[in-house]
Amino acid sequence: MELLSNSHNELTLNPGSIQPHGVLLALSTQLEILQVSSNTQVYLDKQPEELLGQPLSSLLDAPGLEAIAQLPTEEIDTLNYLKLSVPTKEGKRDFHAFVHHLGDKIILELESTQSPDEVNFINIYALIKRAIAKLKRTNNLIDFLQLAAQQTREITGFDRVMVYQFDHQGAGEVIAEVKTQELSPYLGLHYPATDIPEPARDLYRRNSLRLIPRINAQPVELLSSIDDTPLDLSLSVLRSVHPCCVEFHQNMGVAALMVIPLIKNGNLWGLISCHHQTPKYVPYEIRSGCEFLGQIVSSELANKVIQEEVDYKARLESLRSGVVESISQVDNFRDALIQPEPRLLGLVGATGAAVCLDGEISLVGATPDLEDVRSLITWADTQVNDNIFYTDSLPKLYPEAETFKDAASGLLLLRISKLRHYYILWFRPEVIRTVRWAGNPNESIQVNPDGSFTLCPRTSFEQWQEIVRLTSAPWQECEIDSALSLRNAIVGIVLKKAEELAKINQELERSNRELASFAYAASHDLKEPLRGIYNYSVILLEDYASVLDEDATEFLQTVISLSVRMEALINGLLRLSQLGQAALQLQAVNLNELLDQVINVFHASRQQHNLELRIPRPLPTIRCDPVLMNEVFSNLITNAFKYNDKAERWVEIGYLDQQGGQGSNFSTLSSPGSHSPITFYVRDNGIGIPPHHRQTIFKLFKRLHTQEKYGGGTGAGLAIAKKIIERHGGQIWVESTPGEGSTFYLTLE
Ligand code: ADP
Numbered sequence: 002m003e004l005l006s007n008s009h010n011e012l013t014l015n016p017g018s019i020q021p022h023g024v025l026l027a028l029s030t031q032l033e034i035l036q037v038s039s040n041t042q043v044y045l046d047k048q049p050e051e052l053l054g055q056p057l058s059s060l061l062d063a064p065g066l067e068a069i070a071q072l073p074t075e076e077i078d079t080l081n082y083l084k085l086s087v088p089t090k091e092g093k094r095d096f097h098a099f100v101h102h103l104g105d106k107i108i109l110e111l112e113s114t115q116s117p118d119e120v121n122f123i124n125i126y127a128l129i130k131r132a133i134a135k136l137k138r139t140n141n142l143i144d145f146l147q148l149a150a151q152q153t154r155e156i157t158g159f160d161r162v163m164v165y166q167f168d169h170q171g172a173g174e175v176i177a178e179v180k181t182q183e184l185s186p187y188l189g190l191h192y193p194a195t196d197i198p199e200p201a202r203d204l205y206r207r208n209s210l211r212l213i214p215r216i217n218a219q220p221v222e223l224l225s226s227i228d229d230t231p232l233d234l235s236l237s238v239l240r241s242v243h244p245c246c247v248e249f250h251q252n253m254g255v256a257a258l259m260v261i262p263l264i265k266n267g268n269l270w271g272l273i274s275c276h277h278q279t280p281k282y283v284p285y286e287i288r289s290g291c292e293f294l295g296q297i298v299s300s301e302l303a304n305k306v307i308q309e310e311v312d313y314k315a316r317l318e319s320l321r322s323g324v325v326e327s328i329s330q331v332d333n334f335r336d337a338l339i340q341p342e343p344r345l346l347g348l349v350g351a352t353g354a355a356v357c358l359d360g361e362i363s364l365v366g367a368t369p370d371l372e373d374v375r376s377l378i379t380w381a382d383t384q385v386n387d388n389i390f391y392t393d394s395l396p397k398l399y400p401e402a403e404t405f406k407d408a409a410s411g412l413l414l415l416r417i418s419k420l421r422h423y424y425i426l427w428f429r430p431e432v433i434r435t436v437r438w439a440g441n442p443n444e445s446i447q448v449n450p451d452g453s454f455t456l457c458p459r460t461s462f463e464q465w466q467e468i469v470r471l472t473s474a475p476w477q478e479c480e481i482d483s484a485l486s487l488r489n490a491i492v493g494i495v496l497k498k499a500e501e502l503a504k505i506n507q508e509l510e511r512s513n514r515e516l517a518s519f520a521y522a523a524s525h526d527l528k529e530p531l532r533g534i535y536n537y538s539v540i541l542l543e544d545y546a547s548v549l550d551e552d553a554t555e556f557l558q559t560v561i562s563l564s565v566r567m568e569a570l571i572n573g574l575l576r577l578s579q580l581g582q583a584a585l586q587l588q589a590v591n592l593n594e595l596l597d598q599v600i601n602v603f604h605a606s607r608q609q610h611n612l613e614l615r616i617p618r619p620l621p622t623i624r625c626d627p628v629l630m631n632e633v634f635s636n637l638i639t640n641a642f643k644y645n646d647k648a649e650r651w652v653e654i655g656y657l658d659q660q661g662g663q664g665s666n667f668s669t670l671s672s673p674g675s676h677s678p679i680t681f682y683v684r685d686n687g688i689g690i691p692p693h694h695r696q697t698i699f700k701l702f703k704r705l706h707t708q709e710k711y712g713g714g715t716g717a718g719l720a721i722a723k724k725i726i727e728r729h730g731g732q733i734w735v736e737s738t739p740g741e742g743s744t745f746y747l748t749l750e
Pocket of ligand 1: 690
C-alpha cells in the first residue's frame with residue numbers, strides 16, 4: 002500500500018477509487034470523517050487533510066447535519082437521496098447527496114447540482130409519464146422493449162440505447178435498439194457471458210442505475226488518516242470504472258455510458274444500455290426519471306414475458322387443434338399431419354420434420370436425407386422415455402448426426418406407436434449458424450479465481466463457440482408439452498376410430514352369421530317338402546297316367562321341372578351359405594394338376610363337346626384350398642363352353658406377368674403393399690358380356706338369359722366363385738367384348 006506524506010498527517014491511499022464528477026466521504030456513525038476522495042478541494046473548497054479526522058460539522062451547517070442524522074439506518078442496500086447545501090469560503094454550494102450505510106460507516110457522496118443542461122423536473126416528470134402510458138399500450142415483448150429504448154433515448158439524448166437480454170447461460174443478445182443514423186447497428190448481436198463477469202452482474206442486481214459520464218476519466222483515489230480499511234463501493238454512485246470495462250468500451254468507441262438493469266422475479270434479466278460517443282453527464286433528475294422508468298419496465302417485464310409465453314402456448318395449441326381436426330376428419334392420416342407444412346413445423350417451433358408411418362417416411366422443411374432419418378429413428382427409438390426423446394445437441398449423443406448438423410443439431414422425436422412404426426421427428430439447425438458475434442473476438446475479460454477480472458485475449462470466445470457447436474436452440478417445455486398433447490390426441494383419435502371399426506365389424510359379423518345360418522336353415526328345410534312335391538308329382542305321372550288328360554300331364558311335368566329347378570337354386574344358396582362358414586383348407590396346389598382334374602370331370606360329364614383347352618405356359622403352384630379352387634375353375638370353364646355360339650370354341654387359362662401382363666390390353670389390379678399377387682385369367686371366344694352386366698353377373702341368381710338359352714343355369718355359379726376368391730383374400734372381375742369373348746381375371750392373396 003502506497004503511503005503519502007504531508008506536513009500534517011500521514012495519509013493512506015486506500016484501494017478503490019471514484020469517478021471525478023463528485024466527492025466521497027466515509028463517516029463513522031458519530032459522523033466523524035474517516036476517509037475522503039482526494040478531490041475535495043474542487044467541490045468543497047477544502048483539502049482532504051482539512052477534513053480527515055474532523056467531525057462532519059466542520060463541513061456542514063446544522064440543517065445539513067440534521068438531515069443526515071435523520072436518515073434511516075436500518076435498511077441495507079438502500080441509497081438515500083437528499084439535497085445538501087455546503088458552506089464554503091466562496092459561499093454556499095448545492096449538492097445532490099447520496100447516503101448509504103455500510104456496516105459501522107456512513108458513505109456520503111456529493112454531486113454538484115450545477116449541470117450543463119438546465120433541468121426542469123416538471124418536464125422530466127411529463128416525459129416519464131408519457132413514456133409509461135405508451136409502454137402500457139404495447140402488446141408484445143419486443144415492441145415493449147423497443148419502446149423502452151426509444152423513450153430512454155428521448156429522455157437522455159444518448160447516441161445509442163440498446164436492450165440486452167441474457168440467456169440461461171448469461172450470454173447477452175441485443176433485442177432492441179435505437180441510435181443515431183451514422184452508428185452501425187448492434188441489433189441481433191450476441192455477447193459471450195464473460196463480457197459481463199459475475200461480480201459486475203452482481204453490482205447490476207444491487208444498483209438501479211449506473212452512470213459513467215467519461216469512460217476514460219482519471220479515477221480519484223480515496224484517502225484516510227485514522228481508518229484505512231478498504232471500502233466496499235458496491236453501492237457507491239461514483240464508484241470508478243474497472244479498467245477492463247474502460248478498455249472494452251473504448252474498443253467500441255464509447256465515451257460515456259449509462260446502464261439500467263432489468264430485473265425479473267429478482268433475477269438479472271437484461272440491461273438497458275446507453276452509449277455516447279463523447280463524454281456525457283446525465284443530471285440527477287433525469288437519472289432518477291430513467292431509474293423509475295427502469296423499474297416500471299422491470300415490473301412490466303414479468304407480465305410481458307408471461308404474456309409472451311401464454312401467447313406462444315396459445316399459438317401452439319391452435320396449431321395443434323388444427324392438426325387434430327384434420328386428422329379426425331380425413332382418412333389420409335399422413336396428409337392431415339403434413340399439410341400445410343408450416344403448421345407441422347410450427348407445432349414445436351422446428352425448421353424441419355419427418356413423419357414415419359408404417360415405416361414410410363415423408364420429409365418436410367430442412368431435414369437429413371431419407372436414409373439418415375431412417376437410421377436416426379432406429380437409434381432414437383432406444384432413447385425414448387415416455388414416448389418422447391429430445392435433445393438440443395444430437396451430434397454429441399449420436400456422432401453420425403455431425404454430417405447433418407446444419408439441419409438437425411436438435412431433435413424432438415415423438416413415438417406414436419412402436420408396433421405400427423409411427424413416429425414424428427422435428428429438427429432444429431446448429432445454433433452457431435444464427436449467432437452474430439459482437440466486438441473484437443480477440444479480446445475479452447477473464448474472471449480470476451479470486452473474483453477479480455482482467456482483460457485477456459478472447460479465448461472465451463473460442464470456449465463459447467465450443468459450447469454452442471453442434472447445438473441447437475433448446476426445446477422449450479411448452480413445445481415438448483405440445484408434442485406430447487399431439488400424441489395423446491392422435492392416440493385418442495386412432496383408438497376411437499379402431500373402436501368404431503371394431504363395433505361395425507362385430508355388427509357385420511353378427512348379421513353375416515345370422516344371414517348365413519338363416520340361408521342354410523331355409524335352404525336345408527326347403528329341400529324336404531320340395532323332394533315330396535317332386536316325388537308325388539312323379540308318382541302321379543307314372544301311376545295315374547291313364548286317368549290324367551293331356552293338360553294335367555303337362556302341368557305335372559311343369560311342376561316336376563320347376564321343383565328340379567328350385568332344388569338347383571336351393572343347392573346354390575346352400576353352397577353359398579356353407580362357404581361363408583367353413584374354414585379354408587390351404588395348401589400348396591399345383592394348378593396344372595388341379596386343371597387336369599377339372600377338365601377330366603368336364604369331359605366325363607359331357608358326351609358331346611367341342612371345347613379346345615389352351616394353356617400357353619405351365620401354371621405355377623400356389624397356396625389355396627384345392628376343392629374350392631376346383632369349383633371356381635370348373636364353373637368358369639363350364640361357362641366358357643356354355644356361353645359360346647362359335648363353331649370352334651376355345652378357352653385359354655393362364656396368368657399375367659407381375660409387371661402387368663402379356664402386353665396387349667391386359668390389365669391387372671394393383672394391390673396395396675409391396676408384393677402383388679399373381680393375376681390368373683380364363684379367356685373364351687364366347688358371346689361376351691355387355692358392359693353394364695360385368696358387375697351384376699357376380700350376384701346370386703343373376704342370369705342374363707332365359708332358361709331355354711345356353712343350357713340353362715341357376716345364376717349361382719359366379720356368386721359362388723366370387724365368394725371363394727374373396728375367402729382367399731383375392732378378387733375376380735371380367736373384361737369382355739360382346740360377340741368376341743370374355744376374360745375372367747382372378748387374384749389370390
Ligand atoms: P349360370 O348358372 O347361369 O351359368 P353363373 O353365375 O355362372 O350362372 O353366370 C351368370 C350369368 O353370367 C350367366 O347366366 C351368363 O349370362 C353370364 N356369363 C357367365 N359366364 C359367361 C361367359 N363366359 N360368357 C358370357 N356370359 C357369361
